[in-house]
Structures are given as C-alpha cells and as structure tokens.
Amino acid sequence: GNSVTQMEGPVTLSEEAFLTINCTYTATGYPSLFWYVQYPGEGLQLLLKATKADDKGSNKGFEATYRKETTSFHLEKGSVQVSDSAVYFCALIRNSGNTPLVFGKGTRLSVIA
Amino acid sequence: GAVVSQHPSWVICKSGTSVKIECRSLDFQATTMFWYRQFPKQSLMLMATSNEGSKATYEQGVEKDKFLINHASLTLSTLTVTSAHPEDSSFYICSALGWGGPTGELFFGEGSRLTVL
Numbered sequence: 753g754n755s756v757t758q759m760e761g762p763v764t765l766s767e768e769a770f771l772t773i774n775c776t777y778t779a780t781g782y783p784s785l786f787w788y789v790q791y792p793g794e795g796l797q798l799l800l801k802a803t804k805a806d807d808k809g810s811n812k813g814f815e816a817t818y819r820k821e822t823t824s825f826h827l828e829k830g831s832v833q834v835s836d837s838a839v840y841f842c843a844l845i846r847n848s849g850n851t852p853l854v855f856g857k858g859t860r861l862s863v864i865a
Numbered sequence: 866g867a868v869v870s871q872h873p874s875w876v877i878c879k880s881g882t883s884v885k886i887e888c889r890s891l892d893f894q895a896t897t898m899f900w901y902r903q904f905p906k907q908s909l910m911l912m913a914t915s916n917e918g919s920k921a922t923y924e925q926g927v928e929k930d931k932f933l934i935n936h937a938s939l940t941l942s943t944l945t946v947t948s949a950h951p952e953d954s955s956f957y958i959c960s961a962l963g964w965g966g967p968t969g970e971l972f973f974g975e976g977s978r979l980t981v982l
Binding site: 786788794795796797798841845852853854855856857858860 | 871899906907908909911914958960971973974975976
C-alpha cells in the first residue's frame, strides 16, 4: 500500500539554522508528493508540491525535490525563522482517480530566537 | 485561491448528543471531499471519502453509523457525529479536491474542534 515515513520530532533549531526534515514514501506507480504545514491552532496549508520525478517544489524559502531513485522528498530551508515554527506533514497522492492524501505522522519544528 | 470553509470551528456538547459539521467549497465544485480526524500531536487519519450523490466510503475501523456523512451537493458535505462520547473529542478536518484532478491541490478546511463532555 501507499505510505509516508517522516523523521520524528520535535526538531528544535536556532533562528537562521539550516533545516532538513526527511520524508520517504512507498507507493504503487508514481504519486504526487506534497508538504503541508500546520501552524498552531490552524488548519493545514499546502507548502509545496511536486508531481513527477526530479521536480523541485519551492515556496517561502522551503524546497523539496522528488527523488524517485531514493523514494524521498526531503524538506529543506537554508535559514529558518521563528515564524516557521509549526508541524510539517509530508503527503502523497496517487495520480489516478479521486484518491485522498496519505500523510506522514508530522514533524513539529520549534525555532528559537 | 480556492477556499474550503468548515463550520463550526469549535463545538462543545454533552455526551449522547449529535453534532453536525459542515464543509463547503466556496468557489469551486467538489465532487469528492475527504474527512480526516486528528488526535493531539498526531497525524491526520482519513475517516471517509465523500462523493456527491452517492454513499460515502469509510476507512476500515471507522463506524459509518457513528459518523454519518452526507454529500448532497457539489459544494457541501456534512459530517454528523451521532450520540457523541468523550472519546469522540477530536479535531475534524475536511478537504476538497480542486481542479486539476488528483494531481491538483487538495484544499483543506480550517478544522472543527469537537469537545464532548
């Protein structure tokens, strides 16, 4: 079946530090991959996505590259800010039919000044 | 961008009562909506897939008689928690599939926090 595995948190970083949150997936075929962010007390927001191998999604300084050979979609940011503190979810969706997202368990990031 | 709205955003009810949560797609038609449940500090668990005009498809372990889902129009799906109990207290989130098919974006509601006393 389809599944997503994320590194477990919480992750605590100082402001301006480099961020990597690992995500690997298992899926039949070639899914689309997503990173969602959930700020405290809010719902989910799409952060970035990639729909095919070697695509790079980017937004707000965050990047992730769809690596088919390693079945990975690691999230990176060169310099985190306090406002980046949130829970980050890696997710995939099959590219056929109206199928739901399959989520990883989420990684809580805390950035301290 | 497309917006999905949930109502109410939070609700407190007594044990044994039923609670209805609405999920609306505000500027697009959504033939498919998904209902998720999120426990504290955990990921989202898919409860069911709601298709307009047909019965919802429930995930294994989700009681369909407990969590009634109705998708009567292309812009509205409802989740009714029947005879709610404290263990039903959770954060419920709906999402709707926007344009672009399965590779398009899933838009999420703001979530509804249910507390059962």
